[in-house]
Amino acid sequence: MLVMSDIIRGYTDTFILAQLLHHDSYGYEINKAINDMTNARFELKEATLYTTFRRLEHGGYIISYWGDENTGARRRYYAITELGKQLYYENLNDWKDAKSMIDKILEDRQ
C-alpha cells in the first residue's frame, strides 16, 4: 500500500489537470469529483490540493480567478492553459507506458 500511495502522490498534478480539462473548477468541487469517481476510496487532502494549485499556477499550467457568488464566500476557480493541456497528455502517455510495462513484467512471472 505504501507503493500505491507513492504512485498516487506522483500523479496529484495530473489528477487536477484532468479535472480541469472538461471545465473550470474550484478546490472542493475537484476533490468531490475525484471522491465520487473512486467511490470514496480516494480523496486528496485539502492542504495537498492548495499546494498543488500554487505549483501548477506558478508553472503556468493553470490560471485562477475569483467567482462572483451572490451568496456565501467567493470561490477561487482554476482553468487549464495550453501548457497545462500539454503536460496532461505527456503525463497520461507516461502513465500508459509505465502501466503496460509494469503489466508485462508482473504478468510474465505468473
Place this chain on the structure above:
Amino acid sequence: MNSKIKNYVDVVFKDVPRSKKAIELKEEIASNLNERFEDYLKEGKSETESYGLAVANMGDIDEMIREVMPNEDFVKEANTYRRRNARNTAIGVCLYILGAAALILFSIIGEQVGMDDLGGALGVIVLLVLAAIATSLIVYSHMSTPKEYKDYEDSQEQELKSMKPKDRKIFEAISSIYWLIVTAVYLLISFLTHAWGITWIIWVISGIMHQIIVVIFQLKGTNE
C-alpha cells in the same frame, strides 16, 4: 459562513503576515471548507461531527502555510524597498521645505533690491521646480515598489506585533490622543506666534518622542 469554520481558519492564519497571497489562500480555504461542512450537514450529520470531518480532511497545514510565509530573501528585499522609499520621501519633504525657504529668500532679496515682482516670480519658479522634483521622487518610489512588497506589513505594524495584545490596545489609544494633542499644540503655537516658518519643528520632535514611546512599550513586552 459558519462561525466555527471561520474561527478555525483565523487560528490557522494567526501568525501569517497578511500578504495578498496569504489573504487569498485564507479566503479560498474558508470557502471550500465551509462548502464541505455544509455538505456534511446536508447528509444529516451533526454540526460537531461535520466540523470535525471537514477539519480532519485538511492534512498537512504546515507545508501549505510555509508557502505563503515570506522567506528571508523576500523580507530582505522588502526592507531594501522600504529603506529606499523612506529615503526618497525624506528627500522629497526636504525639497518642499527648501522650496518654501527659497520663496521667502527670493522675496526678501527682491524687496531689498527694489524688484519685488522679479523676486516673487523667481521664488515661485524655484518652489515649483523643487516641488516637481519632490513629487516625482515620491510618486516614483511608490509606483516602482512591487505590489507584494507594498502588501507586506509596514514597519509600524511589525513594531506593534512585538507588543502584547493588551499593551497594543493601550499603545494605540495613547498614540491617537498623542497625535491629536500634537496637532492642537502645533496649530495653537503657530497661530499665536505666526512663526509658521519654524513651528514645523514640532512635528520632528513629536516624531522622535513617539518613537521613544514605541520603544518603551516594546521593552515592557520583552521584559515580561
